[in-house]
Amino acid sequence: MKFINYLESITGVGIYPLISLMIFFLFFIGVTWFVIKGKKEYFDSIANLTVNDKD
């Protein structure tokens, strides 16, 4: 039994993988963009949260 046999009974099933792929794609483009464009000082300040609190 192939993939298509299970799926063809769902009306408009093609939209699910398409939406998933779009969410995945756009989200990761967004995250990557943020990570590349973000300011170094900002990332450094958060990264330093661990070492700056004294205990």
Next chain:
Amino acid sequence: MQLEKFNYDNKIVKWFAYATMLWGIVGMLAGLVAALQLFIPAFNFNLPYTTFGRVRPVHTNAIIFAFVGNGIFMGVYYSLQRLLKTRMFSDLLSKIHFWGWQLIIVLAAITLVLGKTTGKEYAELEWPIDILITLIWVVFGWNMFGTILRRRERHLYVAIWFYIGTFVTVALLHIVNSIEIPVSFWKSYSWYAGVQDALVQWWYGHNAVAFFLTTPYLGLMYYFLPKAANRPVYSYRLSIIHFWALIFIYIWAGPHHLLYTSTPDWAQSLGVVFSIMLIAPSWGGMINGLLTLRGAWDRVREDVVLKFLVVAITAYGMATFEGPMLSLKNVNAISHFTDWTIAHVHVGALGWNGFLTFGILYWLIPRMFRTELYSKKLANMHFWIGTLGIVLYAVPMYWSGIMQSLMWKEFTPEGQLKWQFMDTVNKMIPFYAARAVGGTLFLIGAIMMVYNLIKTIKVGNFLENEEAQAPALAKDYETHHSEHWHRWIERKPIQLMIVSLVVVAIGGIVEFVPTFLVKSNIPTIASVKPYTPLELHGRDIYIREGCYTCHSQMVRPFRSEVVRYAPNEGDGGYSKAGEFVYDHPFQWGSKRTGPDLARQGGKYPDSWHLFHMYEPTQTSDNSIMPRYPWLFDDQIDVSSTVAKIKAMKRLGVPYPAGYENQAAKDMEKQANEITQNLMSDEKVKQFVEAEEIEKLNDREIIALIAYLQRLGKDIKVEMKTKQPVASNQ
């Protein structure tokens, strides 16, 4: 800016630390007993409570939920307060969380030993405990989000994202996989059956590894490694990508546990593709961890905490490279059902979870008790003995796994299978012994740690409330016009949770929407009928005794398996999806310490099973299977028959209307047939008095024989009547 004074709650951290030490030792001891049982069956003690099938779930549950679980909470409660510059939201919730979780662990240990199990790996706990887990998990989440909302630090450090991701995903996994119909207070049937149950279970099972053993520990790594090394994480940018990519991809990978089974091909392929993709974020995380130590490697030589953390992260890297490799169908064809999988998970459990926990404990306890570690030398010895233990555990298991698999597949030039199953089991014995040595070393190391820490605690002075100060969080946060949407998510814990949930839900939905429709699409096999009441009782005994921990019920479509398990025409061939439609829960298993049982029905006479269950070596020389003498004494619990049939009917199993009232009669009839059959068996006559056999009529052994003789029977009927058999391939 005015500084506010407050206290960090160290007491709750201390409690969870003690709990992780205690349950760690208990869980490892259970593992050692299970390891010994595999080459010295006498360690099963001929008691129901101590057989491998019950000890193994005790071991896995104790390690995952008790040792690692308490380890997670220890680390989360310590780091969350400090990263957010606030005390935990509620001391009462912390207390309820702690004692509730310990209650779950104790209940789990008792019920598993008593054989109260759902028969789904790592989700064995019965429905009342499932509900308790849900409630306590909500308490944990409530306390965590309460703390986050009361924070004095605007931005949520990446460790907290991992905690939030863990919280939502574990909740989702636990609830979806635990949907079951109660039959009695300690018995339920999975709502799903066969193929669907398998897909849901391994979606859960894989993600229990992902979101209980991995993501929370990555959060701990991102906090405690920079702490111990006293330098910030190598790349905060990489950690952001690591988080999102990991949680998104992990959730899809479950079906790689079901390669070559009767699950749909597309789901298997999806599992493989996402498993391969997982290398990227996993190694991104590992590299981020190791590079945090750049320029500080000289300290690793001196600092025992760093030693443990470095080996933990390296083990994480090895396990997450191996995992995707094991997901390749051609590799999985060899590795699946063998000790290779056991080696793989123990590199993760002993190396990653074990060593990270140990490293954190060695760092945390002296700090909270304001003293130095009692003995650095002892801690160093622990490190080396533990490392040696991991190697001695893993290497024999890789060796035996690959060797046994190749033996299963080996043919003579004449085209016969070269090895009987028992031959391959015999070859495993030295490796099982070596593994037990490795495990013992690891356990000795852990005991040394506990001793070392108790000594530290004795001389220390515990700081219950640690004073701290920080400015209050400004109420009005001025957003920059150009603020990136991701920064907005980072500042808002609820949004972060929702986005995480959406991200993990996508994988689940795409895999499940078609899966839930399988029932209507599945190639039904006309001759596959519901179990008779006696067989159903037998099946429940099979589940209770944990037979699935050693026996699979899944003949994969390989020549070597079909020849071994269904050699003749009319034996049913490899397993088909349609055979399992009434299996609540499925019992495909994940390890073949013993042979597959999917085609067991009719293979041997009833008397064979009678002797075999009483004393396995009577029928199979050198068998390492435990004895089950109590099945010959204990009566079948007929009082539950009606409830069982009713529950099955509610799940859609097509018993005729009102069948529950007729079930007892049918059961007696079938039991009589089996007893008569046994009484007329020459071999039985030779050894056992007729009256003794007659007495067995209402005993559990008869139900178990009925079930074992049913396995694969329906498909054999189908083959004999020469109707075309539907295939899912």
